[in-house]
Amino acid sequence: MKPTRFIDLVPHIVLIVGVLIFAYPIYVTLIGSTWDSGTIGRGGLPLWPGGQGATNYAQAWVGEAGERAMYTPVRTMMLNSLVMALSIALGKIAISILSAYAVAFFRFPLRMAFFWLIFITLMLPVEVRIIPTYKVVADLGLINTYAGLAIPLIASATATLLFRQFFLTIPDELLEAAKIDGAGPVRFFIDVVLPLSRTNIAALFVILFIYGWNQYLWPLLVTSSGDMETIVTGITKMIGTGESANDWHIIMATTVLAMLPPVAVVVFMQRWFVKGLVDSEK
Amino acid sequence: MQRRVTFDNRLLPYLLLAPQVAVTLVFFIWPAANAIWQSVHLQDAFGIRSEFVWFENFTNVLGDPNYLDTLKVTVVFSLAVTVLAMGLALLLAVLADSKIKGTRAYKTLLIWPYALAPAVAAVLWMFIFNPDIGSFGRALRALGYDWDYRLNGGQALAMVIMAASWKQVSYNFIFFLAGLQAIPRSVMEAASIDGAGPVRRFWTITFPLLSPTTFFLLVVDMVYAFFETFGTIHALTQGGPGKATETLIFRVYQDGVVNNDLGGSSAQSVILMVIVIALTAVQFRFVERKVHYS
Numbered sequence: 251m252k253p254t255r256f257i258d259l260v261p262h263i264v265l266i267v268g269v270l271i272f273a274y275p276i277y278v279t280l281i282g283s284t285w286d287s288g289t290i291g292r293g294g295l296p297l298w299p300g301g302q303g304a305t306n307y308a309q310a311w312v313g314e315a316g317e318r319a320m321y322t323p324v325r326t327m328m329l330n331s332l333v334m335a336l337s338i339a340l341g342k343i344a345i346s347i348l349s350a351y352a353v354a355f356f357r358f359p360l361r362m363a364f365f366w367l368i369f370i371t372l373m374l375p376v377e378v379r380i381i382p383t384y385k386v387v388a389d390l391g392l393i394n395t396y397a398g399l400a401i402p403l404i405a406s407a408t409a410t411l412l413f414r415q416f417f418l419t420i421p422d423e424l425l426e427a428a429k430i431d432g433a434g435p436v437r438f439f440i441d442v443v444l445p446l447s448r449t450n451i452a453a454l455f456v457i458l459f460i461y462g463w464n465q466y467l468w469p470l471l472v473t474s475s476g477d478m479e480t481i482v483t484g485i486t487k488m489i490g491t492g493e494s495a496n497d498w499h500i501i502m503a504t505t506v507l508a509m510l511p512p513v514a515v516v517v518f519m520q521r522w523f524v525k526g527l528v529d530s531e532k
Numbered sequence: 533m534q535r536r537v538t539f540d541n542r543l544l545p546y547l548l549l550a551p552q553v554a555v556t557l558v559f560f561i562w563p564a565a566n567a568i569w570q571s572v573h574l575q576d577a578f579g580i581r582s583e584f585v586w587f588e589n590f591t592n593v594l595g596d597p598n599y600l601d602t603l604k605v606t607v608v609f610s611l612a613v614t615v616l617a618m619g620l621a622l623l624l625a626v627l628a629d630s631k632i633k634g635t636r637a638y639k640t641l642l643i644w645p646y647a648l649a650p651a652v653a654a655v656l657w658m659f660i661f662n663p664d665i666g667s668f669g670r671a672l673r674a675l676g677y678d679w680d681y682r683l684n685g686g687q688a689l690a691m692v693i694m695a696a697s698w699k700q701v702s703y704n705f706i707f708f709l710a711g712l713q714a715i716p717r718s719v720m721e722a723a724s725i726d727g728a729g730p731v732r733r734f735w736t737i738t739f740p741l742l743s744p745t746t747f748f749l750l751v752v753d754m755v756y757a758f759f760e761t762f763g764t765i766h767a768l769t770q771g772g773p774g775k776a777t778e779t780l781i782f783r784v785y786q787d788g789v790v791n792n793d794l795g796g797s798s799a800q801s802v803i804l805m806v807i808v809i810a811l812t813a814v815q816f817r818f819v820e821r822k823v824h825y826s
Contacts, residue, residue: 261627262634268624269641271698275656278667282659293670345552352548357538364549371560373812377759377781378804381788381797382563382570405555422537435539464649466763471789482649486767489655498665505655512647520640527646527703528710 276509282502283307290498302499310503321488321497324504327481330399330473331463332511334480337400338462339455342409347447350413351439355425372407376468384471394478399469403462409454412529416450417443453526456519460512481508564805570798589799598775599783599800606779609693610757616697617753618746621704626734628705629712639709646702651763653699654692658768661691681769685776688769692777695768696761703756704749711745712738751815758807780804 282290284303289295313323352358353365376383383402392398420443428438469480479487485508488501516523571589573582593599628638645653663669663680672679681687715738723733739746762781765771771778771786778786784804788797 258632261630261632265624265627265638265642268620269638272642272645272702275660278659279656290665293665293667295665295667345555348548349552352545354535355539356541356545356548358542358545361545364553367556367561368552371556373809374560374564374805375759375808377762377784378801378808379560379563379567380784380801381794382566383559384789385566386558386563401555402559405552405560410552418535422535425535425537425539429537429539435541435544438539460647464652464763466649466651466766467785470766482651482763485655486651486763489658489767501655502659505652505659508652509648512649513644516644516647517640520643523646524643524706524710527706 279502279505282498283506285499287497287499290502291496306499306503307507310500310507321500321504322476322479322484324481324484324507326477327479327484327504328507328511330396330478331480331482331508333396334399334465334469335459335462335511337396338403338465339458341400341404342406342458343451343454345404346406346409347413347444347451350410350417351443353410354414354417355435355438368405368410369407371405376403380467380471387472393472394475398472399465399478399480400462403465403468409458412450412454413447416447420446449522449525450529452519453522453529455526456515456523457526459515463512484508567798567801567805570794571802574795585795589795590803593796593799593803601775602778602780602783605689605775605777606758609689609696609761609777609779610754612693613697613700613757613761614750614753616693617700617704618749620697621701621749622708622742622746624701625705625708625712626738629709642705643702645699646706648699649763650696650699650761651767654695654764654767657691657695657698683773685773688773688777692761692765692768696757696764699764700753700756704753707745707749708742711742715741748815751811755808755811758804758811780807 278295281297281299282295283306285295285300286302289300310321310324312325313321349364349368353361387393387398387402390398392401424442425438428442433441464482465480466482469483473479473483481504485501485504488504489496572584572586574585574588575582624638624642628635628642648656658666660666661669661679661681663673663682669679678684679687681691719737719741720733723737728736758779759781761779762785765777765779765782766785769777771782780800781804784797784800787793787800
């Protein structure tokens, strides 16, 4: 064996520095969530955990008043974020797989017109139509409802395009065989297309769950009451202008809890996640 | 575009399309049309009557020196975020792809920031760089540097650029790594035998072969910097101090939601729409090229 030269270690050193750049802020937040607000506010946060962890998380979870303000309980915000993320992910998958099935497996008048109508939404992210979309949601009476949070975000061309792309690879022979056996379009969808799409659905679910959980501008607009607050917008409201006299211990515990679900999804479903990401951008 | 064998059914395809088409019409097409309509009208103070004013809203917006400043901030911000995120991601991906131990572990440790919301990434950076409570923020002050991103515009811009790029590195890393792993080993080995060193191999083989990925990420990162960093800016600086970190998207929100200027905000929305359409068109030209090559 040849001796390890310094040059061979360089990639490891750079990669470890890279990993640390990403891990350090998380580490600080984790540690901060186990100390009291005084220690954090004075800027004297040590590098080891303190003894306040259980108290801080319990306080954040039930929304017990901090030293300076009342907050929406984390359990309420987590539930709201969860409902929003799941509705967006499942809703998007459901309506996209149906419309992609129609476009790929049927021939009917105006097929391409519908396809372009869906396609065009790629070019209209929520940010460029904030006010009018808000107005539509308000007119429908959906402000401060789960429907208002989720439905305007569930139409997207990406998922439809992805499913359509995949459907075009299903061999014609399969469809002919199904037709000979007397299976109609609904049967074929349930017995053949859905099972074949399992991997795509799982991969897409991971990406869309994270997308839904991390929404910011839209929840900021359509929720005004504390009990509809989502956790990502909730944190910044707790911070306010970032004065040193904040309830930092509760804020940090809330931040940790806000990161947990999406990070867990990425780490534990890494294979689906990478597939979903790379596929949905094709 | 179309399968050879299809089902014959008159009604079913329309029923299948109905949910998506309904959502698209109500929440996308109608509001977008509304934004365009608003952008060429001026409403009176009570919102009862509106008058067709041609392009007055646009000339007002584009003639406003503040808007041009915002545009400048947006360009600086987007370019900086794109370059930083791509550069760092490429470096890490090339190293993680080289034949070293622990590639899988590094990969897992580098991709998870993708899961963080831009606003949460901003909050994490605040915990570190806040001049009162952050370790780095305090260290900078202790060294005699007047660090306070809440008061200094340049520092605020640097802060949002760093927080926004930090979050985007993992996305770029995943795509660069996938691109690198698609390069055949034999090509690299041949170059190696011909005596090309690692740096030369990178610039003459790896980098050109990665160009479709690089180009794709360039567009994605620009779109990210333009639109998705609203949360970063809102959480960290609220566009301030002054207007030092106000990007185009933040301004649409500010004018439309906070200042209630419908015509101006809609005109800005339409300008943004044109930008997205241009970026999407560029992206699709790229997709066609990729299909062509493979």
